[in-house]
Amino acid sequence: MTEKIYDVVVIGAGPAGMTAAMYSARSEMKTLLLERGVPGGQMNNTAEIENYPGYGQIMGPELSMKMYEPLADLGVENAYGLVTSIVDNGATKTINTEEEVFETKSIIIATGANHRKLGVPGEEEYGARGVSYCAVCDGAFFRDQDILVVGGGDSAVEEAIFLTRFGKTVTIMHRRDELRAQKIIQERAFANDKIKFIWDSVLEEIKGDERKIESVRYKNVKTGEVTEANFGGLFIYVGLDAVSEFARDLGITDEEGWIITDATMKTSIPGIFAVGDVRQKDFRQITTAVGDGAQAAQEAYKYVEG
Numbered sequence: 001m002t003e004k005i006y007d008v009v010v011i012g013a014g015p016a017g018m019t020a021a022m023y024s025a026r027s028e029m030k031t032l033l034l035e036r037g038v039p040g041g042q043m044n045n046t047a048e049i050e051n052y053p054g055y056g057q058i059m060g061p062e063l064s065m066k067m068y069e070p071l072a073d074l075g076v077e078n079a080y081g082l083v084t085s086i087v088d089n090g091a092t093k094t095i096n097t098e099e100e101v102f103e104t105k106s107i108i109i110a111t112g113a114n115h116r117k118l119g120v121p122g123e124e125e126y127g128a129r130g131v132s133y134c135a136v137c138d139g140a141f142f143r144d145q146d147i148l149v150v151g152g153g154d155s156a157v158e159e160a161i162f163l164t165r166f167g168k169t170v171t172i173m174h175r176r177d178e179l180r181a182q183k184i185i186q187e188r189a190f191a192n193d194k195i196k197f198i199w200d201s202v203l204e205e206i207k208g209d210e211r212k213i214e215s216v217r218y219k220n221v222k223t224g225e226v227t228e229a230n231f232g233g234l235f236i237y238v239g240l241d242a243v244s245e246f247a248r249d250l251g252i253t254d255e256e257g258w259i260i261t262d263a264t265m266k267t268s269i270p271g272i273f274a275v276g277d278v279r280q281k282d283f284r285q286i287t288t289a290v291g292d293g294a295q296a297a298q299e300a301y302k303y304v305e306g
């Protein structure tokens with residue numbers, strides 16, 4: 001058990017957590033940023049970010065580093081660890097990771113969200129052999145191949161546009177007859193000669209040999225027609241699941257696992273706040289995550305001082 005008691009422990013070093021840590025440290029609170037992987041969160045899986053003010057167009061991993069690097073000079077401590085549970089003792093809270101225990105007066109949960117899986121045959125089997133959830137990580141493996149992207153939201157269409165740098169063609173398969181992505185992103189996709197569309201269709205099976213995927217089987221939801229088509233790579237962007245398993249026993253999540261907060265990021269437990277994508281909210285973006293982080297740090301300061 002560590003002897004230190006932190007004022008704030010921020011769990012998760014995505015944009016929400018890094019902003020919360022920055023504001024906490026600037027309020028002279030003893031701040032720990034606890035992360036299970038590399039700092040940056042989903043930004044590390046994002047090719048180009050065009051809607052974070054002040055940077056024009058920037059690669060996700062670069063923006064991650066720009067947020068992370070100043071934190072040490074502000075006095076933010078870092079620890080590596082996967083949080084497995086939180087115990088509320090009232091005035092203090094205990095955070096258990098797989099290897100360590102941390103004591104703190106307040107907690108800001110910023111554990112974000114994970115890509116949702118399709119749950120179709122072949123998805124697990126071809127996990128590292130043609131099926132991916134990260135264009136910036138894996139796009140270059142599919143140079144000059146036909147690539148399929150499943151999904152119709154911002155992430156799916158933006159990443160499809162990015163993948164045209166590598167692929168011979170990039171096909172977007174969507175279960176409806178129109179995209180959900182913002183209009184500006186849609187227009188860019190429609191204007192790109194390399195991008196094709198398969199509308200009203202759902203992927204049913206991923207097939208291949210022992211080395212890589214070769215084809216997919218999909219069904220038109222309007223006509224029922226089943227088709228098989230060849231693709232060398234498959235990228236899946238069909239939504240998000242909250243990363244909050246460690247908080248389920250606290251009674252602060254909704255039935256889908258999103259953490260419920262008020263507009264100031266307070267959960268129903270005094271001293272425990274939640275920010276960013278893990279929170280029950282409508283619009284999950286870097287800008288909204290950053291705003292949540294600043295707000296929660298301010299509330300944590302009032303809580304600890306008060």
Ligand SMILES: Cc1cc2nc3c(=O)[nH]c(=O)nc-3n(C[C@H](O)[C@H](O)[C@H](O)COP(=O)(O)OP(=O)(O)OC[C@H]3O[C@@H](n4cnc5c(N)ncnc54)[C@H](O)[C@@H]3O)c2cc1C
Nearest residue numbers: 012014015016036041042083111112113276277284285286
């Ligand atoms: C492909 C893609 C493209 C996107 N493009 C854009 C875009 O162009 N513009 C935009 O604004 N947004 C974009 N987004 C959304 C944006 O990235 C997210 O809204 C944002 O990253 C959410 O930030 P967050 O800090 O809440 O969570 P996350 O970024 O998910 O970070 C959470 C962090 O918590 C850590 N963590 C989780 N569980 C634990 C645990 N138990 N213990 C310790 N650490 C833990 C994770 O490792 C992670 O580092 C995109 C997302 C994706 C996937």
